[in-house]
Amino acid sequence: MVDLLxxxxxxxxxxxxxxxxxxxxxxxxxxLNFGAKVAIVNRxxxxxGLTESDNIKVYKCDATDEAAVIRLKKEILxxxxxxxxxxxxxxxxxxxxxxxxxxxxxERNFKINVEAHVIAINVFSEAMKEEGGTIVLVGASxxxxxxxxxxxxxxxxxxxxxxxxxxxxxxxxxxRVNSVAPGSVLGEDTYFNVxxxxxxxxxxxxxxxxxxxxxxxxxxxxxMSSGIDGQCITVDRGLNAI
Numbered sequence: 001m002v003d004l005l006x007x008x009x010x011x012x013x014x015x016x017x018x019x020x021x022x023x024x025x026x027x028x029x030x031x032l033n034f035g036a037k038v039a040i041v042n043r044x045x046x047x048x049g050l051t052e053s054d055n056i057k058v059y060k061c062d063a064t065d066e067a068a069v070i071r072l073k074k075e076i077l078x079x080x081x082x083x084x085x086x087x088x089x090x091x092x093x094x095x096x097x098x099x100x101x102x103x104x105x106x107e108r109n110f111k112i113n114v115e116a117h118v119i120a121i122n123v124f125s126e127a128m129k130e131e132g133g134t135i136v137l138v139g140a141s142x143x144x145x146x147x148x149x150x151x152x153x154x155x156x157x158x159x160x161x162x163x164x165x166x167x168x169x170x171x172x173x174x175x176r177v178n179s180v181a182p183g184s185v186l187g188e189d190t191y192f193n194v195x196x197x198x199x200x201x202x203x204x205x206x207x208x209x210x211x212x213x214x215x216x217x218x219x220x221x222x223x224m225s226s227g228i229d230g231q232c233i234t235v236d237r238g239l240n241a242i
Contacts (some may be wrong), residue, residue: 010035013080017041017063017120018090021048023138024189027087027211028189030218032056036085039076048189052126063090063116065147083127085134085221090116098149109151114158121166125175130214132174134221137163138213141183141236160232167230174231178220182213183236211233 018024021041028050031038037055040047045060052058057079061072076083092112096105117137125135139159140152141153159179167177185208194211216235219225 004224005034005222006217008034008224009218011037012084012086013037013039013076013082014087014221015018015041015083016037016087017087017116018138019046019211020089020187021052021189023103023182023185023210023213024089025189026191026214027089027217029195030211030214031221033145033195034037034218034222037080039080040070048152050123061089061120064074064075066119066123069119073123073127081128082131083124083133084131085136085138085218086120087138087221088117088120088121089138091138091140091156094151094152096149105149105206106151106154109149110158111150111154111160111215114162117159117162121162121170125170125173128175129173133176135175135177136217136220137177139163139179139232140180140232141181141234141239142182143234143239163232166229169187171229176220178222178224178228178230179223179232180216181232181234181236182218183208183234183239202237205240206242207234208237210236 014036016028019028019040025048029036029038040058041061043062045058047058050056059072061068121135137159140156145153163177163179170177190209191211194209199209213235214234
């Protein structure tokens, strides 16, 4: 399986949007492990300790600013020449005021948790229409909606339908669109503590390791998942069984 992933991803250019120290960096490291070239994108322009090279470039960009993302696409194409896969990892959770949260808070959640994905799909799919490619969106497990804030739950639940409709529209261009729906994920970079399979046992903890999300994301970006399109894959350590 490792050889097949290497064969599938080696030399491909992958954009990872919204890279932070947790699942974003684990996703970057996982792609690099299988020979991909990675464009790391976040608001701060941080590489989180990785050194830029021919295979790693870091870009500062606000994923909710369509004009900025259009400029970003040009920069990445200038640097790498091609875009094969995109992982849209942009998202927030914030406490809200009152029972339901304000309209401003709802709008902010939709802007970051949904609109950023739409922008990524619109902008980067244009660069993949000739050769095909993959897009993976990051949503959230339905089982963490209960008791959560209304703006977060409603915005994150939209990712599943966005995945389906984007897959429908882009199928004709051989672009697959899927999503990952994580449960509660550790926020720190634990990649080297866990890689490859040093997870806590299933019964020991419900918190998801970032690398568990990263492995599913990389699989959905590879040719090993060529028969999977328009699907939302839940990675929450079996919350439904608790």
